[in-house]
Amino acid sequence: MSEELHDVRLTVNGTTHDVRVPARRLLSDALRHDLGLTGTHVGCEHGVCGACTILVDGAPMRSCLMFAVSAAGHEITTVEGLTNPDGSLGPVQQAFAECHGLQCGFCTPGFLTTITAGLRDNPCPTHEEARDMIAGNLCRCTGYQNIVKAVERAAEIAASGEETAS
Amino acid sequence: MKPAPFEYRRPGTLAEAVEALAGEPNAKVLAGGQSLVPLLSMRLAAPALLVDINEIPGLDTIEIEDGGVRVGALARHAAVLASDDVRRVQPLVPMALSHVAHATIRNRGTTVGSLVHADAAAEMPVVLTLLGGSLEVEGPAGRRTIPAAELFVGPLESSVGHDEVAVSAYFPGLAPGAGVAFEEIARRHGDYALVGAAALVEGESVRVGYLSVSDVPSVVDLTGVADADLGEAALAQLEPMDDIHATAAYRAQLVRVLTGRVVRSARDFAEGAR
Numbered sequence: 001m002s003e004e005l006h007d008v009r010l011t012v013n014g015t016t017h018d019v020r021v022p023a024r025r026l027l028s029d030a031l032r033h034d035l036g037l038t039g040t041h042v043g044c045e046h047g048v049c050g051a052c053t054i055l056v057d058g059a060p061m062r063s064c065l066m067f068a069v070s071a072a073g074h075e076i077t078t079v080e081g082l083t084n085p086d087g088s089l090g091p092v093q094q095a096f097a098e099c100h101g102l103q104c105g106f107c108t109p110g111f112l113t114t115i116t117a118g119l120r121d122n123p124c125p126t127h128e129e130a131r132d133m134i135a136g137n138l139c140r141c142t143g144y145q146n147i148v149k150a151v152e153r154a155a156e157i158a159a160s161g162e163e164t165a166s
Numbered sequence: 167m168k169p170a171p172f173e174y175r176r177p178g179t180l181a182e183a184v185e186a187l188a189g190e191p192n193a194k195v196l197a198g199g200q201s202l203v204p205l206l207s208m209r210l211a212a213p214a215l216l217v218d219i220n221e222i223p224g225l226d227t228i229e230i231e232d233g234g235v236r237v238g239a240l241a242r243h244a245a246v247l248a249s250d251d252v253r254r255v256q257p258l259v260p261m262a263l264s265h266v267a268h269a270t271i272r273n274r275g276t277t278v279g280s281l282v283h284a285d286a287a288a289e290m291p292v293v294l295t296l297l298g299g300s301l302e303v304e305g306p307a308g309r310r311t312i313p314a315a316e317l318f319v320g321p322l323e324s325s326v327g328h329d330e331v332a333v334s335a336y337f338p339g340l341a342p343g344a345g346v347a348f349e350e351i352a353r354r355h356g357d358y359a360l361v362g363a364a365a366l367v368e369g370e371s372v373r374v375g376y377l378s379v380s381d382v383p384s385v386v387d388l389t390g391v392a393d394a395d396l397g398e399a400a401l402a403q404l405e406p407m408d409d410i411h412a413t414a415a416y417r418a419q420l421v422r423v424l425t426g427r428v429v430r431s432a433r434d435f436a437e438g439a440r
Binding site for chain 2 (some may be wrong): 003004006021023024026029045046050053056059060061062064065066067069070075082114133135136
């Protein structure tokens with residue numbers, strides 16, 4: 001039996017892509033294999049580790065727990081879409097670099113997307129809120145101390161960026 | 167870890183969804199998918215057809231109705247948790263929802279989906295059972311209401327028919343002067359609970375619901391039991407199970423500890439509300 005294929009138009013980081021995929025294609029696999037956007041990492045593939053977290057209409061979601069066919073008509077943002085328009089690092093990325101928030105980098109894309117949305121909803125998190133913001137993402141090498149620092153630093157960078165802009 | 171092949175339909179109306187389900191006995195409804203997709207990826211489930219209801223308009227509602235809360239099939243946990251109306255009318259719902267997985271999962275997962283999934287380790291089935299709520303489903307014969315007491319029939323098994331779609335869940339509101347509380351013990355916040363407990367105190371009546379104690383949500387009546395005896399009285403009506411996460415003896419100990427704790431908190435809640 002040949003598997004039925006679906007034509008799906010995905011909007012990722014503002015660009016539309018037409019792909020033909022079986023219904024069972026996980027969104028994480030469509031991003032990586034069909035679109036070549038390998039910034040989204042796949043760790044546990046059952047929603048626990050958080051490495052594959054992307055933004056769907058601005059909200060963090062697990063791309064390994066969605067099918068590509070279900071993502072049609074929604075705005076997807078991956079880690080590739082988090083840089084500033086001029087290509088420089090976005091505030092969360094810059095904060096990770098400054099605070100040594102990554103070592104091997106495997107979990108980093110999921111943290112960056114989650115924190116980007118988290119700071120949009122809560123631009124000045126307390127220390128506890130910063131910890132809670134990343135509670136659904138696992139890191140196995142850097143440790144969370146520097147990642148929490150990076151959340152707080154990213155909030156500062158974003159705030160100062162807004163001041164400069166205004 | 168990839169799902170086995172399945173046919174996929176994304177109906178635009180409830181009637182089309184029911185029609186799609188009628189043609190295939192081995193079908194599953196896809197809402198948030200936060201429990202279903204892992205089951206598919208691990209090939210613990212391999213339905214022939216997936217009916218994706220995410221594009222059906224009008225199912226993401228959260229409404230106050232007859233003093234309670236009606237939650238539509240596409241209302242995400244995050245939206246229900248953020249609703250001030252829900253918090254005011256039935257505070258036990260947000261208390262429990264804050265323990266449902268992590269924020270990222272709650273952004274996609276639906277409260278009704280969690281009920282239909284009928285996991286005895288999940289928070290919302292216990293809440294619905296303790297409050298005496300219900301689930302509204304639509305099938306070929308039309309709509310019917312399933313009371314919570316008849317909804318959870320076994321491990322991961324609900325009494326929703328294979329040809330029915332859950333449309334909404336109804337959580338009765340909190341009566342004036344009543345109190346509620348929720349607590350659970352998990353290895354990490356957001357993990358499945360080893361044991362969780364929800365209490366509802368209304369006047370003299372004291373009832374406590376448990377998750378992860380047996381293979382269906384369990385509610386016990388502890389009315390008239392002295393405070394010091396609450397844990398033992400609850401255990402007399404429960405049979406804690408053994409599994410790889412915890413021994414039965416450890417679960418019994420958690421029941422002893424949590425029962426007193428949630429009943430006290432629910433009483434404090436009731437006092438504070440007066």
